Amino acid sequence: AVARLIVAIRQLLESLTQWSQRKMNEDQVSDVYVYLGDRINAVVTAFDIDMTDLLSLPKDLRDELKTCLAEEDTPGNLNVYLPKICRIITNLLRGLRGKQ
Numbered sequence: 001a002v003a004r005l006i007v008a009i010r011q012l013l014e015s016l017t018q019w020s021q022r023k024m025n026e027d028q029v030s031d032v033y034v035y036l037g038d039r040i041n042a043v044v045t046a047f048d049i050d051m052t053d054l055l056s057l058p059k060d061l062r063d064e065l066k067t068c069l070a071e072e073d074t075p076g077n078l079n080v081y082l083p084k085i086c087r088i089i090t091n092l093l094r095g096l097r098g099k100q
């Protein structure tokens with residue numbers, strides 16, 4: 001479950017890069033985010049993790065992605081949002097690791 005989560009995170013980051021290069025559209029990136037959400041739920045279920053203190057992170061990620069994808073699809077705009085997106089993902093992974 002954890003390996004699939006890591007793959008899903010990588011896919012999300014790659015999809016954002018492809019979006020910024022106009023190789024993917026917002027709906028395709030959104031589909032990758034939904035897949036990532038499924039993988040997060042699979043890890044939570046597999047390890048019976050209490051997500052109470054981490055609940056805001058998937059929402060924060062979704063909100064940041066929505067804001068990013070509302071911008072013009074350029075590498076410059078991605079670079080504006082990518083640091084916060086990566087920070088949210090890192091915090092989520094640290095939180096999950098701490099719960100295992």
